[in-house]
Amino acid sequence: MTYQIKNICCIGAGYVGGPTMAVIANYCPNIQVNVVDIDPVRIKNWNSKDLSRLPVYEKGLKEIIRKCRDINLHFSIDINKHISKADMIFISVNTPIKIKGFGAGQASDLKWVESSARQISKFAKGKTIVVEKSTLPVKTASLIKQILEIDNTNEENKVFHVLSNPEFLAEGTAINDLQNPDRVLIGGSDKEAIKALVNIYTNWVPSTKILTTDLWSSELSKLIANAFLAQRISSINSISALCEMTGADVKDVSSAIGMDKRIGQFFLNPGPGFGGSCFKKDILNLVYICNHYGLKEVAQYWEKVIEINHWQQKRISKIFVEKLFGTITEKRIAIFGFAFKANTNDTRESPSISICKDLLEEGARISIYDPKVTRKQIGINLNMLESRSLSNESNGSWTFSKSTHEAAENADAILVLTEWEEFKDLDFKNISKIMRKPSWIFDTRSIINVEEAKLYGINVWNLGKGN
Ligand code: UDX
Ligand code: ADP
Numbered sequence: 001m002t003y004q005i006k007n008i009c010c011i012g013a014g015y016v017g018g019p020t021m022a023v024i025a026n027y028c029p030n031i032q033v034n035v036v037d038i039d040p041v042r043i044k045n046w047n048s049k050d051l052s053r054l055p056v057y058e059k060g061l062k063e064i065i066r067k068c069r070d071i072n073l074h075f076s077i078d079i080n081k082h083i084s085k086a087d088m089i090f091i092s093v094n095t096p097i098k099i100k101g102f103g104a105g106q107a108s109d110l111k112w113v114e115s116s117a118r119q120i121s122k123f124a125k126g127k128t129i130v131v132e133k134s135t136l137p138v139k140t141a142s143l144i145k146q147i148l149e150i151d152n153t154n155e156e157n158k159v160f161h162v163l164s165n166p167e168f169l170a171e172g173t174a175i176n177d178l179q180n181p182d183r184v185l186i187g188g189s190d191k192e193a194i195k196a197l198v199n200i201y202t203n204w205v206p207s208t209k210i211l212t213t214d215l216w217s218s219e220l221s222k223l224i225a226n227a228f229l230a231q232r233i234s235s236i237n238s239i240s241a242l243c244e245m246t247g248a249d250v251k252d253v254s255s256a257i258g259m260d261k262r263i264g265q266f267f268l269n270p271g272p273g274f275g276g277s278c279f280k281k282d283i284l285n286l287v288y289i290c291n292h293y294g295l296k297e298v299a300q301y302w303e304k305v306i307e308i309n310h311w312q313q314k315r316i317s318k319i320f321v322e323k324l325f326g327t328i329t330e331k332r333i334a335i336f337g338f339a340f341k342a343n344t345n346d347t348r349e350s351p352s353i354s355i356c357k358d359l360l361e362e363g364a365r366i367s368i369y370d371p372k373v374t375r376k377q378i379g380i381n382l383n384m385l386e387s388r389s390l391s392n393e394s395n396g397s398w399t400f401s402k403s404t405h406e407a408a409e410n411a412d413a414i415l416v417l418t419e420w421e422e423f424k425d426l427d428f429k430n431i432s433k434i435m436r437k438p439s440w441i442f443d444t445r446s447i448i449n450v451e452e453a454k455l456y457g458i459n460v461w462n463l464g465k466g467n
Contacts, residue, residue: 003129003196005031009086011116013037013046013075015174015277015346016133016167017092018056022064023178025073027203034074034082046075057345057372060175083123088196090165091116091144092133097281106288108137108281117147120160127159129193133167135226135278137285138219141187161193164215166222171276172343184210187218226282227302232267233274234308240270240464241315250464251446270464272316272351272417272444273309275340280306280349313351316463317358320442323461324413329363332436334407337418337445338370338378345372351444352417353381359415360384360396367399369407371420375400405430413440419447432456 010021013035025033037043045055047069051062065073076082083089093112098104113134120130130148132141141162148160164187169177184201188194194212201210213221236254243250250270258265274280283302290299321328340350347353352368359366360382368378378400379386387397401407404422408414408431416423424447432439441453442461453460 003087003127003192005087005129005196005200007031007086008033008088008090009082010035010090010092010133011037011079011083011119012090012092012094012112012134013039013042013055014092014094015056015171016169017090018046018054019058019061019169019174020092020133020167020178021090022061022068022073023175024200025068026064028200029072031200032072032074033068034076034086036076036079036082038077038079040077043075043077056174057343058172058174059343064175079119080123083120084125086124086128088129088131088200089120089124090131090133091120094277095134095136095281096277097284103288106284108285110136110140110143113140113144114147117144118150121148121150124158124160126157127161129161129163129196131163131165131197132219133165135166135222135282136164136219138216138223138289141215141219161188161190162215163188163190163193163197164218165197166218168222168225171346172341179204181205181209185213185218185221186210187213187215189215223282223286226278227286227305229267230274230279230283230309231302231305233269233271234305234312236268236270237273237312238308240312243464244466247466249466270446271419272355272463273312275349275351276346277348280309310354313354314358316351316442316444317355319461320359320413320415321362323440323442323459327362328359328412331364331412332410333359333364333366334401334404334411334414335366335368336370336404336407336414336416336423337420338368338373338381339418342419342421345374345377347373347377347381350381350418355415355417356382356398360398363396365397367401367407367409367411369401369404370418371422405434409434410436411439412436413442415442416445416448419445423447425449426453428453428456428458432458
């Protein structure tokens with residue numbers, strides 16, 4: 001059966017669905033791409049004339065939206081209509097870790113995937129290729145298949161083929177990653193369905209970079225790629241602590257080992273621990289399936305990657321308090337960076353959340369500045385109302401700042417948690433005048449100009465650097 005793909009529907013207009021569909025629409029002008037979501041506010045923002053309101057901030061995204069929106073790229077809440085028109089449907093909904101019930105804290109919550117599959121089963125017409133794009137535990141494709149076949153009994157010409165096509169984009173570089181992927185992975189069993197998806201990608205990806213496998217290998221590869229990347233970060237972060245003890249410099253160690261081609265230079269930057277929606281969730285999924293198959297040692301091995309990540313965040317909070325004479329109660333702390341990494345407005349699993357919560361619990365008054373994260377988002381993440389004025393608060397409290405200058409005013413210490421470009425070039429002459437003495441800056445991303453900070457009398461603590 002040969003497939004002619006003229007109409008694509010993507011369920012889920014989030015960090016993955018939005019940018020991915022924008023890039024497909026850009027390279028495939030003959031395909032109509034409809035991105036649908038249950039969240040009307042999100043869809044309204046995707047349709048906003050003011051492109052600064054797009055729900056996802058990614059370099060290069062605005063330009064594609066400007067070019068393709070309302071031509072062959074559409075954002076809508078009319079999910080059923082677009083499912084019924086589609087030849088190919090991408091499932092790109094959220095799959096967070098379950099917070100209650102069996103597998104709570106470990107397994108993914110598949111309720112959004114299930115409800116999407118039920119809707120597809122009900123409203124799809126004719127031959128439809130269903131592509132799982134969301135990060136999912138291995139064997140989810142078979143669950144999707146089972147659901148698709150539930151409502152499908154009355155209509156003889158309803159046919160579904162399920163493919164796995166995991167997304168490897170990283171936030172902050174999403175558009176570039178989508179346009180120039182290291183590889184595109186497609187898992188499935190139906191040759192024609194695979195060919196239809198391959199044909200979409202060959203509009204811009206060289207065919208040598210398109211890898212086809214069975215469903216399970218494709219699903220598992222996504223989890224393992226993320227587990228290996230996260231493992232490198234936990235490895236270098238564990239060494240950052242050793243460097244602080246021994247007087248070595250973790251940046252030098254990382255450069256030295258990274259020059260070995262077998263190790264490679266990427267993903268060796270020490271920091272406050274990995275965040276983002278994928279790494280922790282994927283490793284937890286890996287741990288869960290290993291335990292399920294009785295592979296206890298393998299599960300424990302990967303669990304350590306998460307343990308070190310958690311430990312690194314706690315370690316930073318403790319050092320911070322110790323350096324400020326063992327107490328930060330009522331001290332003013334400026335937090336530079338709340339997103340889990342630079343160039344994104346996403347805060348999911350951001351180390352800033354857990355570190356800020358530690359400082360609040362110690363009674364600190366914190367002022368938070370991030371170039372892209374909103375005041376509202378910070379409030380949701382900290383689960384605490386913003387204070388009107390920090391000076392009146394005797395318990396832990398926080399306020400939102402619109403600039404580094406505003407955040408640093410009267411602060412005893414600055415804590416750099418995200419590697420935003422503007423933190424690389426801080427005006428320490430000015431900052432030193434507005435901070436309380438003794439002033440401190442704690443750099444967990446090794447990005448500030450240490451010499452200049454010291455020149456203006458600011459004490460510096462650098463992650464992974466011995467005295
Ligand atoms: C990751 C994967 O890179 C991507 O392939 C997958 O599709 C989704 O998960 P993402 O989470 O968006 O992407 O960002 P990534 O660049 O991988 O960073 C994840 C976290 O690791 C961030 O908190 C980042 O600050 C941290 N990190 C990354 C380090 O601490 N050190 C590094 O060297 C690299
Ligand atoms: P990701 O990073 O995986 O893209 P997001 O949370 O950014 O995750 O996006 C997932 C999107 O999927 C959200 O906008 C959410 O509203 C949407 N969504 C979840 N369930 C459904 C559903 N059944 N139908 C349509 N959209 C859905």
